[in-house]
Amino acid sequence: MKSILNKTVLVVLFCILAFSVQAQRYKNNISDYKVPLMSGSSKLIESGAKLLTADSLQPYFKAKGYSPVNIELGTMEITPLSPGEIYRKVSEATVIVSSAGKCNEINDQGKVCDRIHIYPASGYIISSEGIVVTNYHVANGYVTKYNKDSRDAWVVMLKDGTVLPVVELLSADKANDLAILKIDTQGLELPYLNIATKDAEIGDPVFIVSHPKGYFYSFSSGMVTDKFSEIKAGQYRNTMAISADFAAGSSGAAIIDQFGNVIGTVTYTKTLQHSDDVSKTQMVLKATIPSAALLKLIQEGN
Known part of the structure; x- marks a missing residue:
């Protein structure tokens, strides 16, 4: 009986240890995110698909004058979450927004640079149909003439490493530093966040x-x-x-x-x-x- 009990305790401890190791995995920011962002962007650019380039977007990018965005928003959540629950939920709907492209500059050895250049920023999904919010200045950073080397594609990468192209700028507001993008979901049902309909208060x-x-x-x-x-x-x-x-x-x-x-x-x-x-x-x-x-x-x- 004591032997069985000891074995049971060992099994439980092993399961707890295994779970702890899995839960406390340390991510590698380069291999887990930067490399997939570069390689995924490269595949999109080399695929020949019609992408929203900086040159094609620039004539339509403006500070104001956009129509309402036709999307159905979710309702506010009212159940408090633990910090861990918040992280798990929000991280799934948080994306990397980045310009991508090749500069094609010739280096000192006379070779053409074929590296994919990226400039990651943040954003978040507000609709499962692929509606993403980021900053106006992030969008402006893509189309501006000062962006010399990443003008071939505007992309969004999900937490799992899936890289999707931005296909449309739905709205932008310079004064409030907001931009709303539409991405090609490629048939994926995306996680999203609900928007609060009342202001937060000091101390919240x-x-x-x-x-x-x-x-x-x-x-x-x-x-x-x-x-x-x-x-x-x-x-x-x-x-x-x-x-x-x-x-x-x-x-x-x-x-x-x-x-x-x-x-x-x-x-x-x-x-x-x-x-x-x-x-x-x-x-x-x-x-x-x-x-x-x-x-x-x-x-x-x-």
């Missing part, structure tokens, strides 16, 4: 899954620290400051409440320095666009 908890400086699918948390209006692109906009960390590469990521709803979108950081010594950083303001601006863009256009 917030969560972010994003890609700061190539640390793909990083998770941070904090709270709403301030709500203020500011002038951007010649007009006032509402801005929500938070304490959760994000950085370059997080542009376009969703700000999430404790129920898993989108309450905002990352827009910028601003370093606040000492007035007597600008070399001394005192804090970093982390600004986001409240979900009300996204809902208005979807429902009314701009």
Whole structure:
């Protein structure tokens, strides 16, 4: 009897250990995300498929003048989630948004560069039909004349490494730094996030899954620290400051409440320095666009 009991305990401990090892897997940001993004983008470009190039998009890209977006949005979630549950849910609907292309420049050895250049940012899915939200400045970074080497395709990569092409820019709002994209889902049923229909309040908890400086699918948390209006692109906009960390590469990521709803979108950081010594950083303001601006863009256009 004691022998059977000992074996049972060993089996249970083995299962717990195996589960822990699996749950605590350390990702490799290069092999798990950067390499699949480059190779998937390369396959799309070399496939001969009609892609939304920077040159083809540029004449239609504008700061305002877009019609409402015809999509059916989900309803707000009301059941609180643990941080782990939030991460699992949000990460599946968080994407990497990137321009991709070959610069075709000739190096010092006289060889043509055939490397795929990518510039990853963040975004999130709001419809299973392939509607993705990111920043206006991410879209502008693709079409601008300063982008010399990644103009062949605009792509979105899912967490599992699937690379899908952006086929249309549905809407954009420079003042609120928002852009809404349509991707070719290739028949996939995509996970998506619901958008909050009421503003978050100062003190409310917030969560972010994003890609700061190539640390793909990083998770941070904090709270709403301030709500203020500011002038951007010649007009006032509402801005929500938070304490959760994000950085370059997080542009376009969703700000999430404790129920898993989108309450905002990352827009910028601003370093606040000492007035007597600008070399001394005192804090970093982390600004986001409240979900009300996204809902208005979807429902009314701009």
